Amino acid sequence: VAGSIGYLGPAGSWTHQACLDLFGARDLVPLSRDELFTAYADGKIERACVPATTSAVGATPYLDAVIDLPDVRIVAEYPKMLGYSLLAKPGTKRGDIVAVHAHPVAFEEVRPWLEREMPRVRRIDAASAGAAAQTVARSVTPDAASFGPKVGADIYPLVSLVDGIEEGPHNVTRWWVLGRQMPAPTGDDKTSLLVAVSDATLSSTLAEFGAAGVRILTIYERPSKKTLDTHRYLVEVEGHAKQGALAAFLEEHRELRVLGSYPRR
Numbered sequence: 001v002a003g004s005i006g007y008l009g010p011a012g013s014w015t016h017q018a019c020l021d022l023f024g025a026r027d028l029v030p031l032s033r034d035e036l037f038t039a040y041a042d043g044k045i046e047r048a049c050v051p052a053t054t055s056a057v058g059a060t061p062y063l064d065a066v067i068d069l070p071d072v073r074i075v076a077e078y079p080k081m082l083g084y085s086l087l088a089k090p091g092t093k094r095g096d097i098v099a100v101h102a103h104p105v106a107f108e109e110v111r112p113w114l115e116r117e118m119p120r121v122r123r124i125d126a127a128s129a130g131a132a133a134q135t136v137a138r139s140v141t142p143d144a145a146s147f148g149p150k151v152g153a154d155i156y157p158l159v160s161l162v163d164g165i166e167e168g169p170h171n172v173t174r175w176w177v178l179g180r181q182m183p184a185p186t187g188d189d190k191t192s193l194l195v196a197v198s199d200a201t202l203s204s205t206l207a208e209f210g211a212a213g214v215r216i217l218t219i220y221e222r223p224s225k226k227t228l229d230t231h232r233y234l235v236e237v238e239g240h241a242k243q244g245a246l247a248a249f250l251e252e253h254r255e256l257r258v259l260g261s262y263p264r265r
């Protein structure tokens with residue numbers, strides 16, 4: 001649908017909250033992980049919002065799905081500091097909780113708090129904070145809770161028992177918005193590149209970035225799933241693919257795949 005923005009749902013996920021921050025409530029479509037990537041690839045949604053990296057775990061479980069897309073355009077990034085809420089059915093007290101539901105990445109992000117405050121509760125993985133909140137809302141006994149954004153308590157019949165869990169600069173998630181058209185240069189842009197090389201050529205390839213005056217900001221290694229000594233690297237550099245040193249460099253290196261250029265945040 002024209003203008004629609006798909007996000008990793010259901011409602012009440014962190015990705016939902018990120019989209020509310022970025023776009024407001026209109027045109028947002030909650031989808032499962034597989035639905036989201038298929039809908040984007042098939043052009044059924046205009047944009048897709050996915051968590052790409054976090055300060056706690058590095059690459060999220062969605063990063064590889066993005067770089068596996070045959071055709072992708074990252075049009076924006078959105079780093080957001082997360083503070084988790086602990087959501088439970090009304091009447092549930094902290095001491096009643098025997099199980100907590102959360103996304104596996106969320107469990108990593110709340111780990112210090114959880115190990116300090118509730119070391120003995122059972123941890124149950126969910127597809128997202130929205131799914132976790134939904135499960136708690138549907139549970140018959142008031143002995144479960146979920147970790148996620150506070151907005152979950154507005155969407156489901158839940159209350160927040162604790163807010164601001166592990167909130168701080170150590171807990172930042174960066175979303176990508178996948179779209180259709182490369183944004184124009186702003187003068188302060190970032191470009192995400194996919195570099196597929198063997199161990200034998202990695203060093204010389206990286207040296208060429210420097211020699212061309214292209215500043216590397218960060219590199220994430222992703223397995224090639226082909227051999228042990230070949231890798232795919234998400235290389236993020238300063239600048240815009242259509243401008244200046246980077247444009248010239250990319251002309252010379254057609255083997256590099258541009259995933260997107262977008263304003264730096």
Ligand SMILES: O=C(O)C(=O)Cc1ccccc1
Pocket residue numbers: 008012013014015016051054103105106127128129130148173
């Ligand atoms: O689980 C969610 O709600 C998501 O949207 C995925 C996620 C999980 C943990 C941190 C950021 C995003």
